[in-house]
Amino acid sequence: MLSVKNLHVAVEGKEILRGIDLDVRPGEVHAIMGPNGSGKSTLAQLLAGREGYQVTAGSVRYLDMDMLAMPPEERARAGVFLAFQYPVEIPGVSNALFLKTALNSIRKQRGLPELDAMDFLTLVRDKMKLLGMDEKLLQRAVNEGFSGGEKKRNEILQMAVLEPSLAMLDETDSGLDIDALKLVADGVNRMRNAERAIVLVTHYQRLLEFIVPDVVHVLSQGRIVKSGGAELAVELEQYGYGWLENEVQVS
C-alpha cells in the first residue's frame, strides 16, 4: 500500500530524513517511535503532502501512485489521512462546516452522492458519542479554544468520518487522560480491518497496549535504526533509545 524507498528530505538545506525505507501493507498497524527531533513528524507531514520540504533522494509510492507528485487534497481523496501532532485552529469556521466540506469532497471523488444535513448529523453524532465528545464542539470553530484532549479527539473524529485507507496518527495519545486514551484507542481499533493500514507515531508503550502493532520502528536522526514486533516497544520503554544509538554507531 505504502512504499517508501531511501527517502532523503531536507528543510532549509538541513537534512532531516536520511534514507528511510518503509513498507506498509493493507491491514497492518505500524508504530514509529524515536527520540524528540528524530524526524517522525517530518515524515508524517511529508507523506500527507506538506510543502516546504526538499526531497533530495528516494521515492514514495502509495497504491501504485507517485505520491510525492500529488497535492495534499488528492492524497486525502485517495485515502491518506494524518492526525496532526498539533491540530490547527480555524477561527470562524465551525467544526460541522469543516467536516461536511471535507467529507463531501472525499465522497465526490469516490463517486458517492453528497450527504444531506440530516444524514451528516446522524453520522457525526454517532461517532462523537463513541469518542465521548460533547456535541457542542460541532458548532464551535475548528479546534479554537479546544482543550488539548479535545483537539486530539477531534482528529480521531475526522478520521472516523473520512474513513481513510492509510491513517497516520502523530502523537494522538499525547496529552490524553487515561479514559480518553482508551476511547481513542477503541476508536482506532474499530477502524482496523483487512483493507486499512494504520501508522502510529508515539512515545508511549501505553498506547500500544491498547492498539497492538504488527511492526514497531525506531526512528533516530532521520533513519529507521531498528524494526521489530510489538515486544520492541516494551524494550524501549525499559531501556530508552540510548542502546540503539550505540548499536548504530557500532554497525
Place this chain on the structure above:
Amino acid sequence: MNAQIESWEKMALERVPQYLAGHGLPWVTRARQSAFERFVAHGFPTRREEEWKYTDVAAIAKRTSLAPDNIPPDPASEAALFAWTLAQESTHLLVFVNGHLSTELSALGELPTGARLESLADLMDSNADLPQALFDQQHEHTVFAALNTALTTDGTVLRLAPGVVLEKPVYLLFVASGHGTAIYPRNIFVLGEGAHATVIEHYFGMLEAHNFTDAVTQISLAAGAGLQHCKLLQEGKDAFHVAGIHAEQAAGSRFASHSFALGGRLARNDITSRLNGAECQCSFDGLYLLDGRQHADHHTRIDHLAPSCTSREHYRGILDGESHGVFSGKVVVHPLAAKTDAHQSNRNLLLSRQAEIDTKPQLEIFADDVKCTHGATVGQLDDDSLFYLRSRGIDAESARSLLIYGFANDIIGRVEAPEMRARIEHLVLDRLPQGDQIKELL
C-alpha cells in the same frame, strides 16, 4: 475653490432649495444656507488634511453633479428591490429611491405605542413637531456633513418613548438607481430611557453608475437605552459613498455599530460615539471586503467622557486586487473617565500583492485607572491552516475560501439579528470563489 463648486454654488442656493423638503420653513432654509456656506468655505477635503491623507475624494466632484436629484421612484423596480430586503413582515421597511421615500415600496407595519417612525421630508414639509435641535449637528465631523445638511433630501426619524422596545428591526433601504445621481439621506434616531431598537441601513446601487451618496445618521440614546445599528454598504461598482454615523450616549446605554463595506468604488465612513454618562457600553464592529480598485476608509472615534464605560472595537479587512483599505480608529479617554475599559483591534488579510492597507489605531488616555488595549495586524492566509484543510481533501481554492469566510465570520457573527446575519454571510460568500459550495453546506 474649484470652479465646479462655485458655479454649482449659485445653482444650489437659487434653485435647489425649491424642491428640497422644508423650503417653506425659514429656519430650515437658514440652516441649509449656513451649512452650504461652511461647505463652500472649506471645499472638498484634500489629502493634505490628516483625516483625508489616504482617501482622495477629488473624483467625486469630477464625476458627479453634486445637486440632489429629483428622480421619482420607479415602482416597476419594486420586485427587484424586495429581493434585497429582509422578509417584509419581519421588519419595519422604508425604501428610499435616489434619496426620496417611496411610500409604495415601503411597509411600515405596526408600531408599538410610543414609537414614531417617520420621513424627515414629511416632517419638514408639514412643519410637524420637528425639534430644530434634531437637525442641528452638535459635531460636524467632516465637511460632507455640512453638505448633507445643506442638501438633505429625506431620511428617517425614529423616536421611541421611554421603555418602548421595537421587536422587529427597522430596515432602511436606500437605493441608487440613477446615473450620476447625488443622494443626501439624513437619519435621526432618538431613543428614550430604556428604549431598545435595531436599525439596518442598507445602501444599494442598482447600476454601475457614478452615483454619490452623502449620508448622515444622528443617534441619541437616553439612559439605559439600547440601539443595534447595522450598516450594509452595497453600492454599485462605480459609486461614491461618504457617511457619518454619530451617537451620543447617556448613562448605562448600549450602542452596537456594525459596518459592512462590500460595494462601491470609494467609501468613507466616519463613525463616532460620545459616552457622556457612566457605565455605557459601546461596540464598533466592521468588515471591509474589497477587490478590484475599490477603496474603503473607516474613521472611527470613541470618546470616553464618563467613568466606568466599556468600548469594544473589532474591525477586519479582506483586500484583494488593487484595492485600498484605510482604518483609523481613535479612542480618547478623557480625564473624568476613570475605570474605562477599552479594547480596539484591526486585522487585515491581504490577498494580493497590489492590495494596500493603511491602519492607524490610536489611543489617547488622559485618565488614571483605566484598562485599554489596541492593536493592528496585516497578514496573508496562513499556510498551516491551508495545509490542514487540504489534508482533509478540500481543494486549495475551497480551502482559501473557507479561511476567508472564517476570518469574516468572526465579525459577521457579532450581528445579533439572525436574519441580517445570514444575509450578510451570504453576501460575503457570494464574493468568494467557492462561496456557493460553502453556502450549501451552512
